Amino acid sequence: MKEGLRERTRRAVRAELAQVAIDLFARQGFDETTVEDIARAAGMTKRSFFRYFPTKEDVVFDGIDLTGENVVADIAARPADERPWECLHHVLQAWQEEIHASEQALATIRLIEATPALAGRLHQRRTEWRRRVSDALQHRPGTDLDPYTADLLTNAATAVLDAVSSQWARSDGNANRPALLDQGFNQIHVDPNPQQE
Amino acid sequence: MKEGLRERTRRAVRAELAQVAIDLFARQGFDETTVEDIARAAGMTKRSFFRYFPTKEDVVFDGIDLTGENVVADIAARPADERPWECLHHVLQAWQEEIHASEQALATIRLIEATPALAGRLHQRRTEWRRRVSDALQHRPGTDLDPYTADLLTNAATAVLDAVSSQWARSDGNANRPALLDQGFNQIHVDPNPQQE
DNA sequence: GACTATCATGTCACCAAGTGACAGATGACG
DNA sequence: CGTCATCTGTCACTTGGTGACATGATAGTC
Known part of the structure; x- marks a missing residue:
């Protein structure tokens, strides 16, 4: 199941990105943190960030079920x-x-x-x-x-x-x-x- | 009362801008309408638009009391x-x-x-x-x-x-x-x- | 009528969020 | 080894929004 594997790594990258982003937001504020900052801190480009999350806001909602999916x-x-x-x-x-x-x-x-x-x-x-x-x-x-x-x-x-x-x-x-x-x-x-x- | 007079013309410009904007939004959609479009249609610059409304969204809320001020x-x-x-x-x-x-x-x-x-x-x-x-x-x-x-x-x-x-x-x-x-x-x-x- | 402070506007330069197009690297699989 | 899909970087571009500065109209005063 290669689909599963790809999905797994993709999830891992998302999690990493979310972690890095929330850290930065907590430290220097949401508005003061640019997408470029997040991407660079996670070792990628701004463009690649947007391949994992549609907006800068969405990165915060990853991982935690704040909208009661279940x-x-x-x-x-x-x-x-x-x-x-x-x-x-x-x-x-x-x-x-x-x-x-x-x-x-x-x-x-x-x-x-x-x-x-x-x-x-x-x-x-x-x-x-x-x-x-x-x-x-x-x-x-x-x-x-x-x-x-x-x-x-x-x-x-x-x-x-x-x-x-x-x-x-x-x-x-x-x-x-x-x-x-x-x-x-x-x-x-x-x-x-x-x-x- | 010059203050009052200035306020009155300012309100008039805002109303004009709101009118033009809502027309454009209704005709071609909100996202498809640029601030430049609105400003040009009202005979001014993008920069001037933002001297009357803080964001593109706010122009819609002018005039109508949709948030129950009173x-x-x-x-x-x-x-x-x-x-x-x-x-x-x-x-x-x-x-x-x-x-x-x-x-x-x-x-x-x-x-x-x-x-x-x-x-x-x-x-x-x-x-x-x-x-x-x-x-x-x-x-x-x-x-x-x-x-x-x-x-x-x-x-x-x-x-x-x-x-x-x-x-x-x-x-x-x-x-x-x-x-x-x-x-x-x-x-x-x-x-x-x-x-x- | 000339003088001056004030305010609105235009111009220009800039930043940040997204997006589309293209090219190169990587890695799986026959 | 070759091929194909995918991931990524790069570049160029659009749009919302802001700061700085110059200029032109206007109103008030002498």
């Missing part, structure tokens, strides 16, 4: 009789606990929130993610949600996520993210049935 | 005994009805949602807006919210806003935005008091 699958795996909001709560809780346990992930979050360009890119990725989550929620066995309500649920979940991040930033990174998430999900309730009137 | 003031003006979620509902409902009545505003929304770069800039502006809204909500007379709950409320409100936009896009712009907003606010409930346990 969340979609997890939703489908939940029991069919679970209410949608509780389903989201459970799945995101598990995901957030993973993140919270990784010092590297937390450092990356800090970097992203301190850098407008990166925050923008995260939002862009989250937008695609939300579409997939909303779909998964809607087509879950045993439930019958209209698309608007599915979006409402999904967006409310990211509302909690964002509030957690803000509070976490306010506490200088000392707050317990999973606990905050839990509290947030308990304070918000989403009616899965549109008002009949 | 919403903050409106929140403070609501009766003190109103529950925070109902306060947000009322204020955003009024604002959304203004938007919905303006064909120009709706066209701009369409353009923004179809253009990732513009969607990103909107998100950036919304982030600042949310901070101000959350503050206003928290320091409203008669209420006593912790910052986390205030964020939860504000973010939940933008969750509704985003769901409205998605549904509106799904309906090809035929859906009634204020009605959707109303429904969304009724389907979500936010407990203004953290769980005591």
Whole structure:
């Protein structure tokens, strides 16, 4: 399987590039670091950098699952009789606990929130993610949600996520993210049935 | 008042630039339109364009209040005994009805949602807006919210806003935005008091 | 009406993020 | 060994955005 081998080395180069880049960003800031800098530090050309990552921003999102790739699958795996909001709560809780346990992930979050360009890119990725989550929620066995309500649920979940991040930033990174998430999900309730009137 | 006069002509130039730019964007797309194009079409230089708008994206947000500038003031003006979620509902409902009545505003929304770069800039502006809204909500007379709950409320409100936009896009712009907003606010409930346990 | 400070604009030079085209090195495989 | 695919460097180019400087119009003052 030569395809596999090529893919493996390609992944290795990406990882190396990501490592080098995040180091530089942490040390001298995102805007102050040029793609040329990153590439040279990793022993290649600017042009080659762009053969591994489409933009300067994307290098930050490599390796760490900050956009919950597997969340979609997890939703489908939940029991069919679970209410949608509780389903989201459970799945995101598990995901957030993973993140919270990784010092590297937390450092990356800090970097992203301190850098407008990166925050923008995260939002862009989250937008695609939300579409997939909303779909998964809607087509879950045993439930019958209209698309608007599915979006409402999904967006409310990211509302909690964002509030957690803000509070976490306010506490200088000392707050317990999973606990905050839990509290947030308990304070918000989403009616899965549109008002009949 | 010469200051006032200068400000008035400056505003006029900005409006002209915005008009020309949006026309070009609608006709040939955002990415396919260069700043040079806009500037030339408005009878000036690229350099001068950037003396009126900090970025190419910002020209789109001129004139139309897509980030609810006055919403903050409106929140403070609501009766003190109103529950925070109902306060947000009322204020955003009024604002959304203004938007919905303006064909120009709706066209701009369409353009923004179809253009990732513009969607990103909107998100950036919304982030600042949310901070101000959350503050206003928290320091409203008669209420006593912790910052986390205030964020939860504000973010939940933008969750509704985003769901409205998605549904509106799904309906090809035929859906009634204020009605959707109303429904969304009724389907979500936010407990203004953290769980005591 | 001449004098002067102010402000808008154009010009030029520059930097950084990307992208396309081409040429050479490398390495797998028959 | 030869061949083919892939990776890489080099070069040239476009576009967004900025700093520095010169100039021309304008408004206010004597």
